[in-house]
């Protein structure tokens with residue numbers, strides 16, 4: 001599938017080991033499910049590719065139409081100072097699958113099951129480095145043989161140095177990890193390495209019918225390598241360029257090195273806007289960030305918009321207030337880009353800090369159909385219906401129009417995007433008596449409107465103005481997504497079409 005195919009999708013990111021336990025229909029392979037899955041133990045908790053299938057109804061119930069799964073390739077399978085490779089990122093040979101998660105047939109079964117449901121599969125590709133336990137003579141031939149890696153010659157690696165994150169060359173050629181567990185940096189400038197990986201990715205994508213790739217450690221491999229690699233892959237690629245700079249992250253897309261990147265700068269802006277109460281962040285800044293997303297990237301519509309991932313502290317650990325989190329989710333789903341939901345976000349997982357606490361098993365939640373799950377389902381439905389109906393306002397659809405701020409205060413912001421006006425605020429809970437007024441929505445006065453989230457009815461005042469009283473629902477600063485009552489009917493939301 002291409003970038004254009006992906007832009008109307010939404011992605012659910014999961015760690016295979018932690019998303020679904022083996023069950024009757026998905027027998028455990030090598031991993032029995034432990035009594036309790038303790039993230040701190042950093043060991044396998046039993047999820048497999050087959051067990052993911054059991055939870056596809058759960059995902060579709062939330063409107064998910066694409067999943068990104070953790071790396072599928074062979075890892076080191078020994079005890080390390082950071083325990084075991086349950087996460088799948090310690091790949092030592094991409095030419096083999098990871099037997100911890102199943103067989104070739106199992107992966108194929110998962111993918112065909114996804115395709116039957118018109119869901120896409122995105123696989124995480126980790127080729128930047130190879131872990132070694134042989135710290136002192138990591139690059140000797142003997143030690144490389146012992147590592148069981150696909151790269152057997154010292155020339156296929158860069159010389160040892162630890163990454164200095166302030167220096168881009170160092171980011172590209174130096175080593176991840178630390179003295180306890182060095183991750184040897186693969187020499188992605190070496191012609192043999194380049195041709196091997198380019199041939200390999202083409203075959204892998206074809207063999208398994210992969211729809212898209214997440215490129216791990218995007219900024220740790222030279223952009224020129226990615227150009228050839230992504231071209232060989234021939235499907236949508238989204239890189240992990242873990243960096244707060246708009247220009248730097250955009251250079252990977254704008255330079256044609258990959259189709260897209262995960263939107264770390266927007267993630268930072270959303271966190272800042274909605275993380276903390278009282279109001280220490282300004283909604284004007286959020287409006288500026290939306291403008292930067294639009295002006296920095298050649299194709300902002302495929303940038304991954306996320307609140308959390310497997311390397312970061314969970315959003316709800318920082319933002320306990322459910323109303324602030326609700327506003328952040330509306331931003332995640334409606335801003336230009338592809339919404340990416342990290343497994344557990346829908347269950348309000350908020351465990352501890354980052355890795356390994358942010359990787360708890362999902363099964364203790366019983367996969368409940370709770371408030372956040374339902375909000376995600378609703379946001380996916382609204383987004384999907386806006387896209388598929390192609391409804392327009394002034395000749396512009398939701399997908400083609402750019403979010404434009406039409407009203408802002410330090411605590412509130414309203415955007416027009418095609419046929420909708422949506423509002424966000426960081427007032428949080430509990431309810432207050434204040435109101436937010438938009439002077440001109442663009443609709444004529446006396447236009448009947450519906451909030452697609454609550455189905456409550458509104459009407460525009462003189463000049464097309466609109467007033468939101470946060471007290472009325474009693475929950476505090478709720479977000480709103482307004483459409484005309486007649487458009488709501490066409491969307492099939494809040495009333496029959």
Ligand code: ABC
Pocket residue numbers: 082087089090126165176177178181183216217218219240242243244245268310311355356
């Ligand atoms: C293991 C243990 C941990 C232990 C650690 C030392 O070793 O599990 O408990 O603390 C994999 C595993 C990890 C494992 C590591 C190392 O390997 O998943 O569990 O940790 O063995 C990718 C993957 C990630 C993966 C790897 C390595 C790479 O998503 O899961 O980790 O294969 C950097 C990289 C990025 C990488 C990330 C973990 O580290 O760039 O590719 N992720 C700054 C830097 C970023 C940096 C980030 C975090 O810090 O700019 O480059 O990411 O260290 C913003 C700024 C950002 C800033 C952030 C923190 O703040 O704008 O620039 O990011 O405001």
Ligand code: CA
Pocket residue numbers: 128171172173174185186188220221222
């Ligand atoms: Ca590198």
